[in-house]
Amino acid sequence: MRLVVDLNRCQGYAQCAFLAPDVFEMHGEEALLYNPDADKAQRDAVLRAAAACPVQAILVDAVDGADAEATAGAQGASHAR
Ligand code: SF4
Numbered sequence: 639m640r641l642v643v644d645l646n647r648c649q650g651y652a653q654c655a656f657l658a659p660d661v662f663e664m665h666g667e668e669a670l671l672y673n674p675d676a677d678k679a680q681r682d683a684v685l686r687a688a689a690a691c692p693v694q695a696i697l698v699d700a701v702d703g704a705d706a707e708a709t710a711g712a713q714g715a716s717h718a719r
Pocket residue numbers: 643647648649650651652653654655662670690691692693694695696
């Protein structure tokens with residue numbers, strides 16, 4: 639399954655890392671690492687994480703079938719402030 643986190647929206651609340659720790663991981667206080675190509679077995683956890691995200695930053699299957707430009711380099715991106 640494909641997922642994208644809009645890191646411009648993400649505020650580092652870490653709800654996703656709590657609900658789907660195999661897919662999302664906080665690095666320090668603000669940087670979110672995630673697997674944009676998560677295993678299908680993680681689907682329920684990812685959907686729960688997406689529902690719990692206070693700013694709806696997690697988009698699931700939004701890029702399925704496309705050559706997701708958004709996933710390139712998304713991993714490891716961090717908040718730049
Ligand atoms: S729950 Fe949403 S705001 Fe919080 S770290 Fe995850 S994507 Fe970012």
